Amino acid sequence: MRTRNIGYVLPFILLSLLHILAIEGGEELLRVATKPFLIPALAWAYYRVTPNFYKLVLLALFFSFLGDVFLLGEGSLFFLAGLGSFLITHVLYSALLMKLQSWCPRAVLLSTLIFGTYAVGFMTLLYPTLDTFLYPVMGYALVICFFGMLAFHAFYTQPSQGLVILLGATLFILSDSLIAINTFYVDYTYFSTSIMVTYLLAQALIVYYFSQEVVS
Secondary structure: OOHHHHHHHHHHHHHHHHHHHHHHHOOHHHHHHHHHHHHHHHHHHHHHHOOOOOHHHHHHHHHHHHHHHHOOOOOHHHHHHHHHHHHHHHHHHHHHHHHOOOOOHHHHHHHHHHHHHHHHHHHHHHHHHHHHHHHHHHHHHHHHHHHHHHHHHHHHHOHHHHHHHHHHHHHHHHHHHHHHHHHHHOOOOOHHHHHHHHHHHHHHHHHHHHHHHHHO
């Protein structure tokens, strides 16, 4: 996204700042009011500034928007609907990443080792508390770690370009991990800010990567 197009990106930046300030200030009404507009603002920026944009990116952002809306609700059904929406987001991002890469066996091995270890460690931590959510969370953990593996592969094969998607994927995994820890392991209210900051940065970096992949 080029400097001259900052006007399209500005609404996403301002809404993100407003949303984070609402969380920090305990302004629940403002938090709820701004959250559904965050990802649409990012999708609009991507659409406007990216020539020959990828439809899969817009579709992934649409499911992210659904996930954000579902997670505003309370209860198991809303949580599972949000989980499913974000799972589809990761699948779509992963599918696009797979199309853009030439495979390197060493990168595949290293990425599997790194993110496979993380997935096993994370599920070991949460396993005693998951109960009926065990299989949905396990499936989601595998999908997001696969996305992380693809992002690491992109970084390994093209370090200068791939760093952006690796940072984005890592922050997305961190955000999702904080949600899971906050939901199933220990309830820290201050996690809310960290979850949204890492999530919004992750989405911005991922979208930026795919916009650069088109024009590079």
